[in-house]
Amino acid sequence: MASGVVVPSMLSHEESQLYHWLGRSVQGDGATVDLGAFAGGSAARLLSGLALSGRQHHLFAYDHFRSSSAVWAKHLTGFPVPRTDDNDILPIARQHLAPWAGKVTFCPGDIAASHWTGGPIEILAVDAAKGSAIADHIAAEFFPALVPGRSILIQQDYLMAAQPWLPAQMVMLADHFLPLAKVDKDCVAFLCLSVPAPDALAAARTDVLTDGQLMQRVRSAAKWHDGVIPRDRFKAMLDKVRAHPGVRLAWQMRRDPGR
Numbered sequence: 001m002a003s004g005v006v007v008p009s010m011l012s013h014e015e016s017q018l019y020h021w022l023g024r025s026v027q028g029d030g031a032t033v034d035l036g037a038f039a040g041g042s043a044a045r046l047l048s049g050l051a052l053s054g055r056q057h058h059l060f061a062y063d064h065f066r067s068s069s070a071v072w073a074k075h076l077t078g079f080p081v082p083r084t085d086d087n088d089i090l091p092i093a094r095q096h097l098a099p100w101a102g103k104v105t106f107c108p109g110d111i112a113a114s115h116w117t118g119g120p121i122e123i124l125a126v127d128a129a130k131g132s133a134i135a136d137h138i139a140a141e142f143f144p145a146l147v148p149g150r151s152i153l154i155q156q157d158y159l160m161a162a163q164p165w166l167p168a169q170m171v172m173l174a175d176h177f178l179p180l181a182k183v184d185k186d187c188v189a190f191l192c193l194s195v196p197a198p199d200a201l202a203a204a205r206t207d208v209l210t211d212g213q214l215m216q217r218v219r220s221a222a223k224w225h226d227g228v229i230p231r232d233r234f235k236a237m238l239d240k241v242r243a244h245p246g247v248r249l250a251w252q253m254r255r256d257p258g259r
């Protein structure tokens with residue numbers, strides 16, 4: 001990483017490069033918000049780019065900042081694995097982001113209960129929309145702060161089969177967001193063209209949808225992205241909805257049906 005600090009991340013190499021490049025490309029028109037920062041990996045990649053931008057910048061890192069011992073063992077190598085299953089990782093995130101300490105605000109807690117009052121947002125990285133309700137909350141709370149023609153929205157899990165509410169949400173906002181790039185397997189970045197009004201955000205809600213309505217929206221999203229994103233990615237989402245009727249949480253969608 002440009003700062004010389006290697007911070008562990010769940011992002012792939014290509015996604016890491018995207019985050020760094022987006023940070024480096026800011027114009028100083030708003031904050032950078034990292035929703036789902038875990039131990040600071042995505043934030044570090046954004047910050048190492050922001051530091052090279054020559055522009056005013058500040059990053060807000062949101063997360064529960066808690067980790068199970070299994071996730072800890074996999075992603076926080078170098079720190080002794082605790083025996084308990086609900087461990088505070090905020091001190092580790094602070095340690096990881098110490099090189100940019102004055103440029104970071106940590107926002108620990110439930111994003112689903114968060115309220116954004118920090119003004120315009122130039123980069124919004126979403127890696128915490130692991131259910132339809134929180135995806136709706138993130139859109140309602142953070143999308144109104146995006147800057148038309150400038151802000152980039154990263155939907156980190158956009159093409160994950162277990163998160164069909166993301167394309168179902170974004171296709172309803174197609175007048176407001178231009179898909180810019182698919183990076184690696186699941187990540188898609190969008191340019192904000194215009195700020196969705198409250199009625200557009202209400203119409204884009206996904207937690208209220210029946211399975212049939214959710215699947216119809218996923219089919220519309222497949223058409224929206226036709227020629228760029230292979231249809232089988234959306235077919236996999238439809239298969240997940242069929243296999244898990246009524247389920248709206250990613251971790252439950254990933255289970256084998258019948259278990």
Ligand SMILES: C[S@@+](CC[C@H](N)C(=O)[O-])C[C@H]1O[C@@H](n2cnc3c(N)ncnc32)[C@H](O)[C@@H]1O
Pocket residue numbers: 008009010011035036037038039040041042043062063064065066109110111112127128129130134
């Ligand atoms: C895939 S991880 C993020 C990985 C991170 N971006 C990185 O670069 O390593 C998803 C994160 O979202 C957080 N998250 C999910 N739902 C949340 C919620 N409702 N409130 C706060 N954090 C949440 C989890 O705690 C987890 O750290």
